[in-house]
Amino acid sequence: MQLSFTPIKGTSRKYKVLVAVLAVLALTGIVAYMVSYLEGLRLWGINNSVSWGQLITVDIFFIGLSAGSLVVSSLVYVFGQERYKPIGRMAVFMGLLLMIGAMVCVLTDLGRPEKMWRLFMYGYLSNMKSMFAVNGIFYAGYIGLLVAYLAAALANSKLTKVIAPVAVLWAILVHMGTGAIFGFIETRGIMYSPLKPVEFISAAFASGLALVMLLSYVTLKLGKRPISKDMYVSLGRMLIVLIIVLVVLVVTDKLTHFYPPARESVLFLTQGPWSWIFWGMQVTLGYVIPLIILCHPKWGKTVKGIMIACLICVIGIFGERMGIIFPGLSQPLQYYPGEIEGVWGVRGGFPIMPAETLMTVGIFSLLGLMYVLGLKFLQLLPTAGSEGTADEGSEATAEQKALAAEGGTT
């Protein structure tokens, strides 16, 4: 089967409005960043107890989605499953964009971003015992590989077959490394777990697949390109498996930490003030509702049902990321047995601050903008019978939903 790809025309009014709105939001984010750089990070919600905030949450969310998109592309380019070919290029492109977004998040989150080159000194001026510095290798290599991968896929080159497996394996490394940033920190009970790296990958696969399905469907639909229902139904079945694997991992992890006498952190996560993130977002939205929809004999067979499940799952996995950062960091440290009085014993708070939130919105918009422009200037979409002008209105809706979830964080 020979598929051909063509870009969208991008001349409709709606398309232009969408580009303009995204551009303005992205610009607002940039301005917010400049202001907070000049004023100091006191403009953000972070403080000395919850010292990582919205940007790191979004960062690990994006890294996960990126690794997941790559796995979808591997179905086409590694395992040669031709029926997934229509969305293969889109998946690679999304992988690259999301990774760029993640890097923007990490680097703007630094207190002294002008010194970020220190992260990439690979042992010379950086400390290779730090998972952060190790990830510097992973991230830089990953972006390089993704660019090569996308170029090869766009050129339909034979090299794709070589680059694809390397890129996918590297994506797994990237994700395990990111999990290790959290999993290796014994001080924070909710993060500390040998399963964290594996759990991170598994959540990445599930959320990445869901996002690729959702975005590709919306794009194909609005671009008036052919949509194969079978493809989405079979991807939906794959999503079921991935979510179940994730559930097994999370249950094992939490149960292990619930079992011994030192169980404060699991109790804090599941019954503390942030428990709505765990039960409401991670469990209900991330696992239960998508599984119910996907396994339902009727809903699981309709494209609409599958898409709703995907959307809810992506939001739920965002909750899972929040559930690492916010409860993980705001749990008070027990310096001495007993009840610590005053400010040193209370759990850390995290107010929503305008500058940080605008930056988060800005980064989401920046990615949306790059995606929409990519559709116009790169050959990502399969050719339609009749070339229609595209408008990507509801793609932004997906973004906005994710943002709404983000807004609920704080």
Next chain:
Amino acid sequence: MAKWGMIIDLDKCVGCQACSLACKSENNVPHGSPHEWKRHQDLYWHKVIAVTEGEYPTVNTQIIPMPCMHCEHPPCVNVCPAKATYQRGDGIVMQNFRRCIGCRYCIIACPYGSRNFNFKDQADEEYDRPDLPPDLDLSYVGHIGPWPYPRRTRGVVEKCTYCFHRIDQALEKGVDIGSPDGVVPACVEACPAEARFFGDLDDPESEVSRLLATRNSFKLREEMSTHPKTIYLPR
């Protein structure tokens, strides 16, 4: 080489917070506003916590002054990607503001909450001392001044240094460190109850070694295996 350590006698401590104040003025640590205090965005190199156990009438409140523990196996040094925090040969865990990229990973890894992020520029003029050399690079000849931190850099992490500038100065001049009329960190000097002791843990003759040998002692969060060099004598 010496191995500096601090001993805090909880039996003598009266909870007056003179140590916290002395630390703030010695190291030029900015005072925060009530607003920043509420948001947990102000800086404390030294804190005093009060831990309550039980309920009235069988209640017991323990006052515990907490500088940096200067761990033998410091998790903060492990996780710092930029080698900005490091352990000196004499065991002091140092922070290099010039190298720190402000990733705040060390705040997350420290089990004792000893690290603070600097959220804003110094506003108060009284703290602005451009006449003194700026950073803590010891190879810089002009370095030794009464205040090693004339001006703050925003966007980096700060922590207690056991007043390394006093120690280094004393070593240079050959003054005794840790004895009653010798040089000690500012918090030890300020303590009106004489509850704090500073000295060389490796030297069996020092006051701290003598105290450790004769009194029962404990460290905070020993289960974390960080082996703190700030050691407590129980009440």
